[in-house]
Amino acid sequence: MVNTNTNALGIIFPNSYDALVPELVNVRLMASIPFASRYRLIDFILSSMTHADINNISVMVNNNYHSLMDHLDSGREWDLVRKNGGLHIFPPFAEKGSKPYNGRVGAMAGILEFLRDQREKYVVITDTNIVVNFDFKAMIQAHIESGADVTVAYNEQELPESFLKSESNDKGYYYTFGIEDGRITKIYVNSRKAGIQNFSMNMFVVERELLVDMINTAFVRGDEFFERDVLLPQLGRLNVHAFKYEGYVARICDMKSYFDENMKLLDEYNLDALFSGPAIYTKIHDDNPTRYIGSAKAENVMVADGCVIEGEVEDSILFRGVKVGKGAKVKNCVLMQGTVVEAGANVEYLIMDKNVTITAGKEMKGTNTFPVYIGKFQVV
Amino acid sequence: MAKEMIAMLLAGGQGSRLYALTQELAKPAVPFGGKYRIIDFPLSNCVNSGIDTVGILTQYQPLILNEYIGNGQPWDLDRLHGGVHVLPPYQKASGSDWYKGTANAIYQNISFIERYDPKYVIILSGDQICKQDYSDFLRFHKEKDAEFSVAVMEVPWEEASRFGLMVADENDKITEFQEKPKNPKSNLASMGIYIFNWDILKKYLEEDEADPNSENDFGNNIIPNLLRDQRRMYAYHFSGYWKDVGTISSLWEANMEILDPEHSGINLFDEEWKIFSRNSGMTGHKICAGAEVENSMITDGCRIKGKVRHSILFAGVKVEDGAVVEDAVVMGGTVIKAGAVVRHCIIAENVTIGENAVVGAMPTEEENGVATIGAGITVGDNAKIGPKAMINKNVEGGEEKW
Numbered sequence: 001m002v003n004t005n006t007n008a009l010g011i012i013f014p015n016s017y018d019a020l021v022p023e024l025v026n027v028r029l030m031a032s033i034p035f036a037s038r039y040r041l042i043d044f045i046l047s048s049m050t051h052a053d054i055n056n057i058s059v060m061v062n063n064n065y066h067s068l069m070d071h072l073d074s075g076r077e078w079d080l081v082r083k084n085g086g087l088h089i090f091p092p093f094a095e096k097g098s099k100p101y102n103g104r105v106g107a108m109a110g111i112l113e114f115l116r117d118q119r120e121k122y123v124v125i126t127d128t129n130i131v132v133n134f135d136f137k138a139m140i141q142a143h144i145e146s147g148a149d150v151t152v153a154y155n156e157q158e159l160p161e162s163f164l165k166s167e168s169n170d171k172g173y174y175y176t177f178g179i180e181d182g183r184i185t186k187i188y189v190n191s192r193k194a195g196i197q198n199f200s201m202n203m204f205v206v207e208r209e210l211l212v213d214m215i216n217t218a219f220v221r222g223d224e225f226f227e228r229d230v231l232l233p234q235l236g237r238l239n240v241h242a243f244k245y246e247g248y249v250a251r252i253c254d255m256k257s258y259f260d261e262n263m264k265l266l267d268e269y270n271l272d273a274l275f276s277g278p279a280i281y282t283k284i285h286d287d288n289p290t291r292y293i294g295s296a297k298a299e300n301v302m303v304a305d306g307c308v309i310e311g312e313v314e315d316s317i318l319f320r321g322v323k324v325g326k327g328a329k330v331k332n333c334v335l336m337q338g339t340v341v342e343a344g345a346n347v348e349y350l351i352m353d354k355n356v357t358i359t360a361g362k363e364m365k366g367t368n369t370f371p372v373y374i375g376k377f378q379v380v
Numbered sequence: 381m382a383k384e385m386i387a388m389l390l391a392g393g394q395g396s397r398l399y400a401l402t403q404e405l406a407k408p409a410v411p412f413g414g415k416y417r418i419i420d421f422p423l424s425n426c427v428n429s430g431i432d433t434v435g436i437l438t439q440y441q442p443l444i445l446n447e448y449i450g451n452g453q454p455w456d457l458d459r460l461h462g463g464v465h466v467l468p469p470y471q472k473a474s475g476s477d478w479y480k481g482t483a484n485a486i487y488q489n490i491s492f493i494e495r496y497d498p499k500y501v502i503i504l505s506g507d508q509i510c511k512q513d514y515s516d517f518l519r520f521h522k523e524k525d526a527e528f529s530v531a532v533m534e535v536p537w538e539e540a541s542r543f544g545l546m547v548a549d550e551n552d553k554i555t556e557f558q559e560k561p562k563n564p565k566s567n568l569a570s571m572g573i574y575i576f577n578w579d580i581l582k583k584y585l586e587e588d589e590a591d592p593n594s595e596n597d598f599g600n601n602i603i604p605n606l607l608r609d610q611r612r613m614y615a616y617h618f619s620g621y622w623k624d625v626g627t628i629s630s631l632w633e634a635n636m637e638i639l640d641p642e643h644s645g646i647n648l649f650d651e652e653w654k655i656f657s658r659n660s661g662m663t664g665h666k667i668c669a670g671a672e673v674e675n676s677m678i679t680d681g682c683r684i685k686g687k688v689r690h691s692i693l694f695a696g697v698k699v700e701d702g703a704v705v706e707d708a709v710v711m712g713g714t715v716i717k718a719g720a721v722v723r724h725c726i727i728a729e730n731v732t733i734g735e736n737a738v739v740g741a742m743p744t745e746e747e748n749g750v751a752t753i754g755a756g757i758t759v760g761d762n763a764k765i766g767p768k769a770m771i772n773k774n775v776e777g778g779e780e781k782w
Binding site: 036037038076266268271275279280281282284286288289290291292293294296297298299300301302303304305306308317318319 | 413414415453454639648649654655656657659661662663664665666667668669670671672673674675676677678679680683692693
């Protein structure tokens with residue numbers, strides 16, 4: 001048999017960092033947050049995995065996951081309907097007296113039997129709050145060549161402002177690294193350090209059997225977080241390597257970064273950087289093309305299919321099926337699927353969640369530093 | 381397991397009147413309406429009407445069409461029993477033959493049809509743009525206790541002689557058939573969409589095959605034979621949007637009509653009757669600063685920097701700075717370079733129009749041709765393509781073609 005499959009399976013944590021964007025995950029989870037006019041965050045990771053021939057993928061949903069189940073369906077859009085492997089969605093395995101898990105350790109402890117039974121040699125673990133067109137093959141190759149026990153991807157960037165300012169740890173943990181000769185020697189938890197950091201992308205490659213052992217031991221010890229409780233204390237014993245990623249990275253760390261990272265894609269340089277690699281797959285809606293009618297004006301916008309534009313749109317991202325009425329003005333907005341800006345309305349610096357309606361003639365404005373978010377199904 | 385009705389879709393036509401567009405492409409695979417191909421319309425109609433088994437009869441340049449249909453999944457036609465099947469002519473123990481005519485194409489696939497043991501068979505044509513509920517057509521067929529029904533459209537009397545016409549009584553019973561007559565007795569044009577009781581169709585196909593003088597054609601042979609035998613034949617009136625897109629000008633016109641659904645009758649924004657297609661998988665389209673877009677349809681992957689007026693752009697079209705696109709149909713992957721002007725034309729897939737080149741012209745009283753550029757062509761910088769031109773070879777920079 002020709003061995004076309006990468007010898008790795010994928011594990012995705014779709015609820016990671018939900019707490020950073022409480023409004024957006026009110027009716028969903030991190031992985032199903034709409035992004036870049038027609039995608040959801042998980043599309044980037046799933047497509048990257050598919051392109052790396054990783055086609056045995058487990059999604060560890062924890063809560064608020066109906067929207068993600070609907071989005072993923074059988075996994076066909078990502079070519080994940082496979083007899084061997086394919087897409088698995090693992091909700092928490094609840095028994096009488098079992099407590100919900102907090103971190104990766106508890107989540108993976110719940111599927112240890114499954115992990116033991118798989119045949120792939122390696123496991124690739126990721127979150128979904130990070131938008132990348134990632135080459136997992138390169139990372140696995142680097143892992144094999146370095147002989148590391150665990151390889152973690154990072155990029156060099158400054159921490160987002162909200163991370164620097166935050167004084168508590170109640171929104172979760174992020175990690176930065178001290179690296180020597182490609183080996184991670186220090187893991188800093190919530191460092192709040194200014195300047196360029198080796199910022200963890202929370203993507204790991206590890207041998208499956210080693211992972212099973214690590215999780216088994218850690219779970220018995222009562223550990224919760226893979227980085228903080230498993231890797232950090234064992235840095236001396238384990239060979240943990242860093243994989244530097246130099247491609248385009250968009251991180252969703254708060255509402256502001258969600259807005260900014262969408263807007264950044266209006267710059268063609270960024271758009272090409274993210275999308276010129278292999279295609280990013282998403283759920284197909286069979287919308288017809290977008291129609292610009294009469295006196296419609298559009299400048300510097302990214303627009304998905306199924307929209308009807310009769311008014312003016314500028315510097316904005318429009319998802320599928322958005323309607324902008326006659327004489328309406330939309331500027332610096334992120335309008336999610338099915339939103340309606342009725343005739344004569346005037347909106348600026350808004351993030352409108354799905355199916356929001358701004359009624360005729362209304363005016364509503366946020367600011368550059370504080371874009372206003374309007375929840376799903378609201379009518380203004 | 382028997383099926384009530386299955387569909388046979390005639391998709392073998394060369395579409396020779398589309399010239400440059402069908403050099404390497406079967407007519408049903410010709411792109412239409414921004415993100416569709418013509419065949420998406422009959423296939424979507426089938427699925428929306430509850431028909432889950434479709435045989436597609438192919439013969440001319442089938443490669444792109446075959447790949448496009450694939451396993452039928454985009455139309456929800458990947459089924460355990462039934463689904464979509466591409467049916468090219470094939471070799472049999474008794475010999476082999478190309479499809480000699482529309483009726484012969486069905487005749488050669490009698491064994492395919494019998495696998496599903498259908499009561500009715502609907503014959504569809506792969507070169508029409510139409511949203512039609514075939515289940516309503518079948519209801520009519522059953523109500524009339526018909527053996528054969530044909531969908532008809534009322535056409536203006538002065539144009540009637542261009543069509544195959546059905547003469548029917550007040551009960552819609554067909555009494556006469558006139559193929560492109562000089563003196564029309566009816567203005568009910570056949571749409572080339574038929575429902576047959578399978579036993580009747582089979583009988584007449586076999587009889588037709590045995591006749592060495594037959595052209596093996598539904599219009600010229602099968603329907604006249606049914607009339608001769610006074611079969612129960614009925615005309616089903618259809619009044620929605622229907623357009624034969626067999627010529628360059630009708631294809632261009634049908635595309636333009638999408639831009640005016642309020643008047644033209646075809647509405648692609650219909651949640652109840654979606655037209656499905658295989659998706660390009662590109663990102664949302666980008667209208668850049670300084671671009672102008674007016675009265676147009678634009679889809680995924682397009683990048684617009686110039687001016688686009690009253691046009692249909694397919695997936696991944698690029699319109700560079702200072703370029704002008706007006707009254708144009710521009711198919712997938714085509715690049716209109718800086719300063720080029722394209723007007724009143726059809727530009728096929730993956731064409732490059734060089735800088736400052738001019739393609740087509742707005743119609744005048746003397747000249748209203750639709751310039752047409754075939755797939756994969758490169759038109760050099762500063763070249764000039766006249767409004768009547770039909771280009772299927774690369775055009776050098778500065779060259780003029782009329």
